[in-house]
Amino acid sequence: METTAHSLYPPSWLDRFTEWVERLPGRSWLFYPTLGLVLALVPTVAHWADGSYPIGTFNAFHIWLAVQAPFFLALIRYLDVAAEAALRDFRPALEVSEEEYIELRYRLTTASARPALLSSLAGVAVAFLLIPLFPMMYTLVGWSTGPASVIAVGLTFLLLGVGGTVVYHTIYQLRLVNQIYATKAIVNxxxxSPLYAFSGxxxxxxVGLIIYNTMWFATxxxxxxxPVSIGFGVFWAVLSIVTFIWPLLGIHGRLAQEKQRLLRESSQRLEATIAELHGRVDSGKSHTLDELHVTRATLEILEIERSMLTGIPTWPWRPETLRGFVSALLLPLALFVIQFVLQRFFAQ
Structure with a gap:
């Protein structure tokens, strides 16, 4: 079955790279911080060599610029593992065969080779378009225009090449989550509990996007x-909100429809019970004590049922998931506002 899944389409260069990292001796996750450390040291040493800043000192922003590619590589690996775990938790609500489940797992954790390659090439093309702006950009961030600038160009191409595939991978994965929710989920x-799986x-x-956005301003x-930087920051914050909510819209709609259906049926039963009671009263028939007890109990049960149905949420996330996301979103914003106010205050 695994072979059948792999025959759907060839994996992307990013997935092949991840598989290569997984085969390395030792703990594979150590590869990403190690790569980040190496990429951070290369421009730092170059700046030490040309005297841009004293030997032994570091520039946090320059380090962040250098480690963005490893950050994205590690983030995608983490999200693929999280996606597989989410699908496993979602399995009880999946209306698919075992073979279809294996294929779905492959699709969810593996990007297609050709679109991923085209996305990387698009990122590299963007880097070429930015070449005329490099001197101004390096001056803005305090990057040396000497030999270190050559390293900066290489890091820029690496970042945008990786970034192009990361953008494609993320959109592809979240779009598939939306499709799974909208077409393959058993709504109950x-x-x-199973329907909450993909909200994580x-x-x-x-949160990965929020961290990426935050690091620019933190460093x-x-x-x-x-103003342009603030605009980009707001854009990334809005993008993170869309990233969290958009893939869940399909199942939210289905849950809302199912809730309305059950509420409608409950209302119809309540209406029928009340109509029956009115009919007995209008007919002048006497009621035994048992009949009154049964009618009263029925009305109470139907009212409890309606109240219970009304309280069922239709957004597929646990309260702690929402709280965690909102905290991750608002905490950096609060810190930035405080930092901005303090800068304005001390600048006066």
Whole structure:
């Protein structure tokens, strides 16, 4: 069955790279911080060599610029693992065969080779278009225009090449989550736990974007005085919200429809019970004590049922998932506002 799944389409270069990392001796996750350390040291040493800043000192923003590619590589690996775990938790609510499940797992954790390659090439093309802006960009961030600038160009191409595939991979994965929810989920309002599975993945993806956005301003506070930078920061914050919510819209709609259906049926039963009671009263028939007890109990049960149905949520996330995402979103914003106010205050 695994062979059948792999025959759907060839994996992307990013997935092949991840598989290569997984085969390395030792703990594979150590590869990403090690790569980040190497990429951070290369431009730092170059700046030491040309005297841009004293030997032994570091520039946090320059380090962040250098480690973005490893950050994205590690993030995608983490999200693929999270996606597989989410699908496993979602399995009880999946209306598919075992073979279809294996294929779905492959699709969810593996990007297609050709679109991923085209996305990387598109990122590299963007880097070429930015070449005329490199001198101005390096001056803005305090990057040396000497030999270190050659390293900066290489890091830029690496970042945008990796970034192009990361963008494609993320959109592809979250779009598939939306499709799974919308077309393959068994909707049961009385068993919501499996339906919460993918909200963890969308939340983690969004938090990854928030971390990426936050690091720019955390390592270069001067960006808070640039309107363009603030605009990009707001854009990334909005994008993180969309990333969290958009893949869940399909199942939210289905849950809302199912809730309305059950509420409608409950209302019809309540209406029928009341109509029956009115009919007995209008006919002048006497009621035994048992009949009154049964009618009263029925009305109470139907009212309890309606109240219970009304309280069932239709957004597929646990309260702690939502709280975690909102905290991750608002905490950096609060810190940036405080930092911005303090900068303005001390600048006066």
């Amino acid at each position: 309002l009385f068993d919501l 993945l969308t939340s983690q993806t969004a 270069a506070p001067q960006l808070l005085s640039q």
